[in-house]
Amino acid sequence: MQELIESALARIAAAHTIDELEAVRVEVLGRKGVLAGLSRDMGKLAPVERAERGKFINSAKQSLESAYDGRKNEFERAALAGRLNREWVDLTIPGAGPRPGALHPVTQIQWEIEDLFRSMGFTVLDGPEVETEFHNFDALNIPPDHPARDMQDTFWLEGGNLLRTHTSPVQVRGMEKLGPPLRMIAPGRVFRNEAVDASHEHTFYQLEGMMIDRDVSVAHLTYFMKTLLASIFRREDVTVRLRPGFFPFVEPGFELDIQCLICGGSGCPVCKHSGWVELLPCGLVNPHVLRMSGIDPAEWNGFAFGLGLTRLVMMRYAIDDIRWLQSGDLRFLNQFRTAVVR
Ligand code: FA5
Numbered sequence: 001m002q003e004l005i006e007s008a009l010a011r012i013a014a015a016h017t018i019d020e021l022e023a024v025r026v027e028v029l030g031r032k033g034v035l036a037g038l039s040r041d042m043g044k045l046a047p048v049e050r051a052e053r054g055k056f057i058n059s060a061k062q063s064l065e066s067a068y069d070g071r072k073n074e075f076e077r078a079a080l081a082g083r084l085n086r087e088w089v090d091l092t093i094p095g096a097g098p099r100p101g102a103l104h105p106v107t108q109i110q111w112e113i114e115d116l117f118r119s120m121g122f123t124v125l126d127g128p129e130v131e132t133e134f135h136n137f138d139a140l141n142i143p144p145d146h147p148a149r150d151m152q153d154t155f156w157l158e159g160g161n162l163l164r165t166h167t168s169p170v171q172v173r174g175m176e177k178l179g180p181p182l183r184m185i186a187p188g189r190v191f192r193n194e195a196v197d198a199s200h201e202h203t204f205y206q207l208e209g210m211m212i213d214r215d216v217s218v219a220h221l222t223y224f225m226k227t228l229l230a231s232i233f234r235r236e237d238v239t240v241r242l243r244p245g246f247f248p249f250v251e252p253g254f255e256l257d258i259q260c261l262i263c264g265g266s267g268c269p270v271c272k273h274s275g276w277v278e279l280l281p282c283g284l285v286n287p288h289v290l291r292m293s294g295i296d297p298a299e300w301n302g303f304a305f306g307l308g309l310t311r312l313v314m315m316r317y318a319i320d321d322i323r324w325l326q327s328g329d330l331r332f333l334n335q336f337r338t339a340v341v342r
Pocket of ligand 1: 200
């Protein structure tokens with residue numbers, strides 16, 4: 001009997017797995033196990049032997065149970081240690097958090113220009129993208145059959161409305177709504193029914209500006225344009241020139257060019273070796289346009305400009321194809337990630 005117990009203790013100590021250990025327990029300590037068998041036989045023994053057998057069984061049971069508990073504990077600790085090793089979490093790793101979005105480069109520049117003009121007393125106005133023919137053309141001194149309508153190929157809608165071809169109709173709405181004196185800008189999306197290439201989109205952004213007051217001159221226009229360009233290109237020495245340009249809603253009308261910022265005017269591929277880059281059309285508001293919006297041209301006059309915002313973004317970042325801007329390509333857009341907070 002002693003040998004049997006010792007071999008059971010040795011097997012408990014040598015068990016490799018919890019299943020092996022359990023098998024020994026069932027065999028020796030279980031209801032039908034060795035110790036239970038020894039107890040059952042006790043009835044047949046003489047009283048003295050029975051007492052001895054009883055003591056033996058009790059002490060065997062104690063030592064087997066304590067060996068079994070100890071070994072089982074070891075297995076459980078090892079299992080827990082293994083799990084902790086596999087499943088550990090590094091609490092010092094920063095949280096993943098939401099990935100913040102970023103502003104499109106056109107929006108970034110638009111917001112910059114809005115802030116600049118607000119600081120000079122201008123109001124930022126919005127207007128509808130679906131416009132009436134009246135606001136997009138007639139009120140800007142472009143009657144039906146006027147050849148100037150062909151300058152801007154138009155997406156016509158049912159019912160005589162259209163997708164605005166420029167932001168100039170917001171000038172008209174601004175004059176109608178606010179009256180003189182007036183300082184306003186109107187950034188927005190415009191549409192033209194034209195073939196797309198590296199510098200032309202069917203959908204692009206313009207920023208309209210208008211100032212109506214007493215005795216407004218070309219000098220005021222030049223001052224505001226130089227201030228705008230110095231701020232956009234982040235330098236003081238932006239040289240501009242005005243060339244005559246025709247737009248029925250301004251008189252005189254100009255094309256404003258800037259001296260090429262890439263070559264400083266000596267000529268390079270960006271300015272097509274002319275030293276100048278055409279940037280924005282502008283002029284003094286045609287008295288006829290003022291009159292149509294209920295403003296007396298004998299008392300008031302003003303200037304207006306229409307900046308091609310999309311082209312300005314291209315110039316600032318030396319983007320060689322306008323189609324990148326609406327491509328939705330994240331490789332392109334990620335280059336303009338900046339933390340702009342408003
Ligand atoms: C106009 O749209 C006039 N409303 C601007 C104006 C306002 C003149 C106030 C005088 C007074 P124009 O058609 O030239 O003008 O367009 C203005 C600018 O929009 C251009 O200089 C150019 O930068 C941009 N632009 C024109 N067509 C496209 C196009 N298809 N894709 C991208 N940009 C364009």
